[in-house]
Amino acid sequence: MNEMNENVMQNAVEESWVSPEKNLPEAEELLALIEEKRIGEFRSTVECIPAPDMGIIIEDIPKNKRLLFYRLLPKDQATDVFIEMSSEIQEELISAFSDKELSETFSELYLDDTVDIIEEMPAVVVKRILKNSSPENRSAINQLLRYPKDSAGTIMTTEYVKLSADMTVEAALAHIKAVAIDKETIYTCYVTDNKRRLIGLVTARALMLSERDTLLSDIMEESVIFAVTTEDKEEVANKFNKYGFIALPVVDNEHRLVGIVTVDDAIDVMREEAEEDFAKMAAIIPSETEYLKTPATKIFISRIPWLLLLMISATFSSAILSFFEASLIPVLVLFVPMLMDTGGNSGSQASVTAIRGLSTGEVALSDVFRILYKEIRVGVLCGAALGVVAFGKIMLVDRLIMNNPEVTLTVAFAVSIALTATIIVAKIIGSTLPLLAKRLHLDPAVMASPFITTIVDAVGLILYFLISANVFGLTV
Amino acid sequence: MNEMNENVMQNAVEESWVSPEKNLPEAEELLALIEEKRIGEFRSTVECIPAPDMGIIIEDIPKNKRLLFYRLLPKDQATDVFIEMSSEIQEELISAFSDKELSETFSELYLDDTVDIIEEMPAVVVKRILKNSSPENRSAINQLLRYPKDSAGTIMTTEYVKLSADMTVEAALAHIKAVAIDKETIYTCYVTDNKRRLIGLVTARALMLSERDTLLSDIMEESVIFAVTTEDKEEVANKFNKYGFIALPVVDNEHRLVGIVTVDDAIDVMREEAEEDFAKMAAIIPSETEYLKTPATKIFISRIPWLLLLMISATFSSAILSFFEASLIPVLVLFVPMLMDTGGNSGSQASVTAIRGLSTGEVALSDVFRILYKEIRVGVLCGAALGVVAFGKIMLVDRLIMNNPEVTLTVAFAVSIALTATIIVAKIIGSTLPLLAKRLHLDPAVMASPFITTIVDAVGLILYFLISANVFGLTV
Numbered sequence: 001m002n003e004m005n006e007n008v009m010q011n012a013v014e015e016s017w018v019s020p021e022k023n024l025p026e027a028e029e030l031l032a033l034i035e036e037k038r039i040g041e042f043r044s045t046v047e048c049i050p051a052p053d054m055g056i057i058i059e060d061i062p063k064n065k066r067l068l069f070y071r072l073l074p075k076d077q078a079t080d081v082f083i084e085m086s087s088e089i090q091e092e093l094i095s096a097f098s099d100k101e102l103s104e105t106f107s108e109l110y111l112d113d114t115v116d117i118i119e120e121m122p123a124v125v126v127k128r129i130l131k132n133s134s135p136e137n138r139s140a141i142n143q144l145l146r147y148p149k150d151s152a153g154t155i156m157t158t159e160y161v162k163l164s165a166d167m168t169v170e171a172a173l174a175h176i177k178a179v180a181i182d183k184e185t186i187y188t189c190y191v192t193d194n195k196r197r198l199i200g201l202v203t204a205r206a207l208m209l210s211e212r213d214t215l216l217s218d219i220m221e222e223s224v225i226f227a228v229t230t231e232d233k234e235e236v237a238n239k240f241n242k243y244g245f246i247a248l249p250v251v252d253n254e255h256r257l258v259g260i261v262t263v264d265d266a267i268d269v270m271r272e273e274a275e276e277d278f279a280k281m282a283a284i285i286p287s288e289t290e291y292l293k294t295p296a297t298k299i300f301i302s303r304i305p306w307l308l309l310l311m312i313s314a315t316f317s318s319a320i321l322s323f324f325e326a327s328l329i330p331v332l333v334l335f336v337p338m339l340m341d342t343g344g345n346s347g348s349q350a351s352v353t354a355i356r357g358l359s360t361g362e363v364a365l366s367d368v369f370r371i372l373y374k375e376i377r378v379g380v381l382c383g384a385a386l387g388v389v390a391f392g393k394i395m396l397v398d399r400l401i402m403n404n405p406e407v408t409l410t411v412a413f414a415v416s417i418a419l420t421a422t423i424i425v426a427k428i429i430g431s432t433l434p435l436l437a438k439r440l441h442l443d444p445a446v447m448a449s450p451f452i453t454t455i456v457d458a459v460g461l462i463l464y465f466l467i468s469a470n471v472f473g474l475t476v
Numbered sequence: 477m478n479e480m481n482e483n484v485m486q487n488a489v490e491e492s493w494v495s496p497e498k499n500l501p502e503a504e505e506l507l508a509l510i511e512e513k514r515i516g517e518f519r520s521t522v523e524c525i526p527a528p529d530m531g532i533i534i535e536d537i538p539k540n541k542r543l544l545f546y547r548l549l550p551k552d553q554a555t556d557v558f559i560e561m562s563s564e565i566q567e568e569l570i571s572a573f574s575d576k577e578l579s580e581t582f583s584e585l586y587l588d589d590t591v592d593i594i595e596e597m598p599a600v601v602v603k604r605i606l607k608n609s610s611p612e613n614r615s616a617i618n619q620l621l622r623y624p625k626d627s628a629g630t631i632m633t634t635e636y637v638k639l640s641a642d643m644t645v646e647a648a649l650a651h652i653k654a655v656a657i658d659k660e661t662i663y664t665c666y667v668t669d670n671k672r673r674l675i676g677l678v679t680a681r682a683l684m685l686s687e688r689d690t691l692l693s694d695i696m697e698e699s700v701i702f703a704v705t706t707e708d709k710e711e712v713a714n715k716f717n718k719y720g721f722i723a724l725p726v727v728d729n730e731h732r733l734v735g736i737v738t739v740d741d742a743i744d745v746m747r748e749e750a751e752e753d754f755a756k757m758a759a760i761i762p763s764e765t766e767y768l769k770t771p772a773t774k775i776f777i778s779r780i781p782w783l784l785l786l787m788i789s790a791t792f793s794s795a796i797l798s799f800f801e802a803s804l805i806p807v808l809v810l811f812v813p814m815l816m817d818t819g820g821n822s823g824s825q826a827s828v829t830a831i832r833g834l835s836t837g838e839v840a841l842s843d844v845f846r847i848l849y850k851e852i853r854v855g856v857l858c859g860a861a862l863g864v865v866a867f868g869k870i871m872l873v874d875r876l877i878m879n880n881p882e883v884t885l886t887v888a889f890a891v892s893i894a895l896t897a898t899i900i901v902a903k904i905i906g907s908t909l910p911l912l913a914k915r916l917h918l919d920p921a922v923m924a925s926p927f928i929t930t931i932v933d934a935v936g937l938i939l940y941f942l943i944s945a946n947v948f949g950l951t952v
Binding site for chain 2 (some may be wrong): 048050052155156173177180186187204205207208223225240241242243244246263264267268270271274275277278279280282283284290291292296297299303304306307308310311312314315318319321325330333334335336337338340341342344346348349351352353356357360362363367370371376377378381385386389390393398399402405410420436450453454455457461462
């Protein structure tokens, strides 16, 4: 890409044979162009780089040259790149910006992006941004900042196209042409009545395919699916997934249209929520920074709290082991790892299923008895199957092959029955704890594998020793 | 909603105050309308129900009445609902369809939806569908069916708008108007040269905002990001996430445009891939059916294979325990559950991070040494912290409070050092096994928590007993 110059746009046909993201210039190559004062060449090169990729490149520019680099980007590209940068670099640039640059940058941004940026900034930077915004933007930003955490209001933008039902297609198209520059999408336009209440939507498709003198009231769709400002953003994302929208209107409690959510923001929510669930299921505190860019100490901090808590909880298992060790025959200890692992895995299967079902809306709190009934049956099937296999394995491997005389028929029975019981209990605990968490307005994902494993371990051990001692009398 | 009648469209303003999905009629109410021969009312009621919701309602219609029910749906809605039904019900309806109905239904569908349906059908049904398709559709379907599993080719549609660079905006709009009915999106149109090679794109936004006599060559974007037919569909979905597209062109090896992927299909891929990863991480064989609709026996079948395999692998841990039990002091066994759980949790954290990084494209195979270096540092930090806490906890709780004379200072040292070593090893195993799996073209998600736990258990036990025996001489 070093050879790129002003001709690049003419050469686009051949150049673009390789998808751009695979053939990007390095930060140093771009810096070299600047240092050699080949600014024209620099601009035509960066013009071909999509903003998300440019956001990655700019991270590799040395800190002391970043502001200069950013200032040399073509004006219309700079703001797009600004959104894509990490919030550390955004903050660094904002601090270095003149008031004029600051107000220019933020007046170019869509309001939802402004709010996303502001939410990550320290108070002093936020004040400066608001001071340099136009009065109407300032009030819109303040409004957006006031919605409850994780609500539809926080991911919506107020920049949408509003039409009225008595417009003709021609008038609507003219209106769109006049206002489009500031609107995040013009493909779905919303029709409101004189009280700003949402009464329908008109797609750009309908506008493009209709005769120019058609009234919007004749082509608008009146059954509009919408979100309410206070609705959880995960539910909003689920609507996009279910209905395949490219935008969704957001209304307040009086059904007044106050904003829209676009599909790209809905995708961000889905991604974030999935990554958060993954992190929680692995007992990690979710973070938004990329793994490879996060220092080891920060990763340590995100991982240590749960590890500590779970290690301390494992004290219960030790205590139970110690209590029973004194009274039961030693050979029983051999099967503790198998019992703990299998119980933990069985519980995890049930809990992950329940957690994901709750996240995607496939499962509701009211399904608790259907879930319980299902998991008990699955638990009985899994427990019986594994119990039989474990019995065979113990008699064959531990008794015959490894020739351990202490592994008697009674021991094999005790282990297998304890295993079956543990699996059934694990399924019940694993499927109901996430629902219980949801009911208590906690995050169900916290009730994931590591947590379930710790509980199932303790319960499994108690069952194992009770069955061995009381049913089979395997005491010393 | 029983009161709904032909006036419903006039009442849409008030009706739609409640988001439709919260206020849907039950299957029985709709059936009652049919049985009372109130067909007009039936149609006006179902017209207001979005297709994805209708797809759910139709599952609750008794099997013997489903065909009748489906035939009574308004024609333009029926096909949309057809796509949303489960493949079992689709197959049932197809078998009951006349040839004419079959060809009508499939000629209404977009080709990518047809292919999705065909992929789930038994061979005899596929033959009937192909026999009743138009020759050009049949060849397009056959072409789409031939792309490798999980490739971009399998999720694309061939129904997009193709323009040429020498058209005016006016001509382009007229062309779109003429062909729009069959096209999945008209918001991104693609410009090809006379060899069908992709040379640019024109958005509906640009068309709507430009003067009518402008040439497309003046407004088209020439740096187009695209996918290749054979590219993994997960990579395609990642591009949507990164760049915020609503459609992405797909080209063959000669850069000829052969199809497009739309954002709703990309969202489906993201969801499926995330759900698959969740399932695999919980040692469940992924399935596409909804949990609550899946019979317990099927859930059992999806869960038992990994449980069995992992239970059998736990035999190693038993064997190691049995081997050392004979030679080491009994008190050491008390700390086995804590050691196993903490090691397993530490390994899971690292493996889930690596698996998700690989899925979202944040981490590449070539990063293996950076990851290893990072995880070793994280492992040392976590290991040291937990080792110190474990030491304190053992001395305080097990020795002082529980007053166990066998828990000596040496035992506490042995356990803590074994714990630290196990955590470091768990981090290394957890982070590198998913990368190794990827290198061997296996699915990294299979190297998830349960698998890692089983390996870390065995390794942790060996470390524990080696350290206790050889370093601290805690033999009997």
